Amino acid sequence: xxxxxxxxxxxxxxxxxxxxxxxxxxxxxxxxxxxxxxxxxxxxxxxxxxxxxxxxxxxxxxxxxxxxxxxxxxxxxxxxxxxxxxxxxxxxxxxxxxxxxxxxxxxxxxxxxxxxxxxxxxxxxxxxxxxxxxxxxxxxxxxxxxxxxxxxxxxxxxxxxxxxxxxxxxxxxxxxxxxxxxxxxxxxxxxxxxxxxxxxxxxxxxxxxxxxxxxxxxxxxxxxxxxxxxxxxxxxxxxxxxxxxxxxxxxxxxxxxxxxxxxxxxxxxxxxxxxxxxxxxxxxxxxxxxxxxxxxxxxxxxxxxxxxxxxxxxxxxxxxxxxx
Amino acid sequence: xxxxxxxxxxxxxxxxxxxxxxxxxxxxxxxxxxxxxxxxxxxxxxxxxxxxxxxxxxxxxxxxxxxxxxxxxxxxxxxxxxxxxxxxxxxxxxxxxxxxxxxxxxxxxxxxxxxxxxxxxxxxxxxxxxxxxxxxxxxxxxxxxxxxxxxxxxxxxxxxxxxxxxxxxxxxxxxxxxxxxxxxxxxxxxxxxxxxxxxxxxxxxxxxxxxxxxxxxxxxxxxxxxxxxxxxxxxxxxxxxxxxxxxxxxxxxxxxxxxxxxxxxxxxxxxxxxxxxxxxxxxxxxxxxxxxxxxxxxxxxxxxxxxxxxxxxxxxxxxxxxxx
Numbered sequence: 001x002x003x004x005x006x007x008x009x010x011x012x013x014x015x016x017x018x019x020x021x022x023x024x025x026x027x028x029x030x031x032x033x034x035x036x037x038x039x040x041x042x043x044x045x046x047x048x049x050x051x052x053x054x055x056x057x058x059x060x061x062x063x064x065x066x067x068x069x070x071x072x073x074x075x076x077x078x079x080x081x082x083x084x085x086x087x088x089x090x091x092x093x094x095x096x097x098x099x100x101x102x103x104x105x106x107x108x109x110x111x112x113x114x115x116x117x118x119x120x121x122x123x124x125x126x127x128x129x130x131x132x133x134x135x136x137x138x139x140x141x142x143x144x145x146x147x148x149x150x151x152x153x154x155x156x157x158x159x160x161x162x163x164x165x166x167x168x169x170x171x172x173x174x175x176x177x178x179x180x181x182x183x184x185x186x187x188x189x190x191x192x193x194x195x196x197x198x199x200x201x202x203x204x205x206x207x208x209x210x211x212x213x214x215x216x217x218x219x220x221x222x223x224x225x226x227x228x229x230x231x232x233x234x235x236x237x238x239x240x241x242x243x244x245x246x247x248x249x250x251x252x253x254x255x256x257x258x259x260x261x262x263x264x265x266x267x268x269x270x271x272x273x274x275x276x277x278x279x280x281x282x283x284x285x286x287x288x289x290x291x292x293x294x295x296x297x298x299x300x301x302x303x304x305x306x307x308x309x310x311x312x313x314x315x316x317x318x319x320x321x322x323x324x
Numbered sequence: 325x326x327x328x329x330x331x332x333x334x335x336x337x338x339x340x341x342x343x344x345x346x347x348x349x350x351x352x353x354x355x356x357x358x359x360x361x362x363x364x365x366x367x368x369x370x371x372x373x374x375x376x377x378x379x380x381x382x383x384x385x386x387x388x389x390x391x392x393x394x395x396x397x398x399x400x401x402x403x404x405x406x407x408x409x410x411x412x413x414x415x416x417x418x419x420x421x422x423x424x425x426x427x428x429x430x431x432x433x434x435x436x437x438x439x440x441x442x443x444x445x446x447x448x449x450x451x452x453x454x455x456x457x458x459x460x461x462x463x464x465x466x467x468x469x470x471x472x473x474x475x476x477x478x479x480x481x482x483x484x485x486x487x488x489x490x491x492x493x494x495x496x497x498x499x500x501x502x503x504x505x506x507x508x509x510x511x512x513x514x515x516x517x518x519x520x521x522x523x524x525x526x527x528x529x530x531x532x533x534x535x536x537x538x539x540x541x542x543x544x545x546x547x548x549x550x551x552x553x554x555x556x557x558x559x560x561x562x563x564x565x566x567x568x569x570x571x572x573x574x575x576x577x578x579x580x581x582x583x584x585x586x587x588x589x590x591x592x593x594x595x596x597x598x599x600x601x602x603x604x605x606x607x608x609x610x611x612x613x614x615x616x617x618x619x620x621x622x623x624x625x626x627x628x629x630x631x632x633x634x635x636x637x638x639x640x641x642x643x644x645x646x647x648x
Contacts, residue, residue: 208531307545
């Protein structure tokens, strides 16, 4: 049974935070949403979730526009894109109970380390979402596929502490909301494993303007995907995390069987949003470099992406200036 | 003084062959052009060259449509793109005098080796063109900038034989046509040095849809250019050719000072022509690999280019089918 006394805040009510927050509230948990541009709309109309598991509407949600006017929470879920994390130092301290935790539902590596600098390492939990969803419009989330979250405790330098009691408690809340949960005893390993997929597919899909099925169908990009995956495994190894040999063919096989998929980074690019390049590319490259290992092919992707992202953001700024 | 008895054939009357062939004829040398789709037009109207060094027209040229109906030549200049080299085994044996030579005015590495298989190593000379020009329409060449050719003898396995007498003779013919000539005592070294520029700029300009000045202005692509140049230097070293350290900053500085430039590979891509990927990327990668050296960043570029080239050619095939 979920603990009805454990209250939740959602920072970032988009494809991730909006989806999971709505599911938790629907299951009867107390959920509070910190909103910015969508505040007026969500206050008035609530949230809509379309999902193959069943559409639902929450006509009323606890919406706030200012973190200083919010109560304190047991669990603060960060569902922002990592490109928005510069807002967190002003927000998170307002929201946490003394023994509250931040659950970071973000992509990439060493995200928790940055959030630990704000709230302390002992108050950070990492979450990896295997979710296809997007925000249609303010307060309107479309869930396409998947949805499992892998939860793991963060500790300084990702030292092993295994699965804690509070991890089980949060997992139970999520499970009560029909959100599939895996518990990871090694968050850093889980983060690197997720990068084995995210780095090649997100990167190549943007640079080459391609869906996953197109990358898999061409023999050259297929080789490139595999070589880049091997560099991610080498990066993990440089951080003392061993990804087993069979993981790469497993990921390739899994992607072969997936429906044609536009990656989340490609969607961000197409929507002229800034790309999560430091979290997904820069941090892994730097982590490996600190361990004395170069990831040359990932670095090519990273620098190409920084080029196209800069061009994309510059074009977006010009469009916004013209529409003023 | 040029030898008025030395006769020339031009195979490929486009941006390169059309430009140099027209210059040679204008200087009074006997030049014969093997033409395919442009045959009727050039037979009727001759050649037009626009150039900052002075426009000129050749109302009449010796044009042929069939290599079997041509006489034999002292020098056969190959100005085709390397993607057309599969035509050469049927053409070159028809055109060469017993002591004639093929002058290969093409980009890339180990091109001469393939042509040597057709005519014998002792009958191949390599030429590297530093030329900005393009074919406006059949028989109409626009010369934009530069024009120097570096000539070097080919030998099996690129063994050193220095500068020969026949190299001097051909050089004199070209100089009489106001074509600046450098003589190279080491063709393989010259080819690798040209790749130091061609590999990063041609590759990145296509993948990132960028001009040279845009690649130089962005800090990430600038780093990428330099890293890729270093891999080319490593590739050269694997073939026992030492490119001095100062060559890379020299190339970067040169490119900084160039006018904004759309690379020849980018022009090919934009015109939906197949890209010269094996000559410029595949052969250098394989040459280094045979020497036990990986060029991982160049390989990323190569495989990305093969992907976009395949997509581009597929789209072109569809357009041509629709226009039938």
